Amino acid sequence: MSLSQIAINMLQAAWQILLELAPWLLVGLLIAGILHVFLPAGFIHRHLGGKKFINVFKAASMGLPMPLCSCGVIPAAIGLKKDGASNGAAIGFLISTPQTGVDCVLITAAFLGWPFAIFTVFSTLFSGLFGGLLVNLFDAGDPPAAAPVLKNNSCCTQHDKRSWKTIFQFGFIELLRDFYKWLIIGILVSALITVFIPQNRLQEIPLTQGLSGMFLMLAISLPLYICTTASIPLAAALVTAGMSPGSALVLLMAGPTTNVATMGAIYHSFGKKVLGIYLATVAGLSIALGLLFDKLPIIAHQAPLHTHHQMDILSLAAAIILLALLAGLSFVDLRRKFHKKPASCCHPHS
Incomplete structure (x- = not known):
């Protein structure tokens, strides 16, 4: 296969992934914007104090729809701790939030089916709840900070924020x-896998199957930052290539929650015992739940949906809009990078 043919096949595969991804991602981003604007200020903080089961459950549940990646959730979780949340509630929030969100659920359903998406939500909630309760059980931690007093002294009221412009x-x-x-x-890595690894090819490689395949995904996921939204098409491509859905679940659970930056922040803010509980929870439960999912044959072996996608006007419009947004953000970042004015040592004298 020539380089030009490889490039054409890559573009075609990437475009098919974009067609499947774009509508659900745009809907998810819209819902995330609405949540951001209409969720009352201080709502989360008021419900996460204390070390009871209900506090950890609320924290893990509230993390489910939150549109935060692993990097964005770190300051949020530390902020919750400082504002009165228990260590368990903060860790429950920290585990559940980056694994999923309103956009991720929709995209997971589009690529891997609703059974997989629903099981992912269950896995996310269970892991956040389990990890938070373990932290409250084994780590005394510092006493929660006093609840913050919210003052409405801003010139911009909550009503002023509630506009479509702010949402978008x-x-x-x-x-x-x-x-x-x-x-x-x-998207590009998923397209690469689609082009170079024939469908079901990985089934012929023992290392990629069963428990060894899950540990392989875990080893890849632990040190690296893998965004949930970006990893969904990658997981779907791996399943199409022959990896088990349980291994894909390990990737989607461990990838967004564990990386060097997250580990360092948890160690610094919560201590090594909490970090150990955090890593043991994510690693252990991702493997256990992956094995459980693979034991559900009717659900687990549903074919990834993106392999038979049919283009329609909605998908086409959404793909064009998303492509324009990605191009615009890339252009702005490149312009900032290459058009920084160097500080001059020569200034005109007044």
Whole structure:
């Protein structure tokens, strides 16, 4: 296969992935913007104090729809701890939030089917709850800080924030900017796998199957930053190539929650015992839940949906819009990078 043919096949595969991804990602970004604007200020902080089961459950549950990646959730979780949340509630939030979100659920359903998406939501909630409860059980930690007093002394009221402009600015610009580079990388890597690894080829390689395949995904996921949204098409491509859905689940659970930056922040803010519980929870439960999912034959072996995608006008319009957004963000970042004015040592004398 010539280089030109490889390039054409890559572009075609990437375009098919974009057609499947774009509608659901745009809907998810819109919902994330609405949540950001209409969720009352201080709502989360008021419900996460204390070390009871319900506090950890609320924290893990509230993390499910939150549009935060692993880098964005670190300051949020530390902020919750400082504002009165228990260590367990903060860790429960820290585990559940980056694994999924409103956009991720929709995209997972589009690529891997609704059974997989629903099981992912269950896995996310269970892992956040389990990890948070373990932290409260084995780590005394510092006493929660006093609840913050919210003052309404801003010149901008909550009503002023509630505009479509603010919703679109947050969802389609600020939030997308946080992970668009990884989204592009994820699409390209997924296209690469689609082009170079024939369907079901990985089934012929023992290392990629069963428990060994899950440990392989875990080893790849632990040190690296893998954005959830970007990793979904990658996981679907791996399943199409022959890896088990359980291994894909390990990638989607461990990838977004563990990386060097996250580990360092947890160690610094919560201590080594909490870090150990955090890593043991994510690693152990991702493997256990992956094995469980592979034991559900009717659900687990549903074919990834993106392999038979039919283009329609909605998908085409969404893909064009998303492509324009990605191009715009890339252009702005490149312009900032290459058009920085160097500080001059020569100034005109007045």
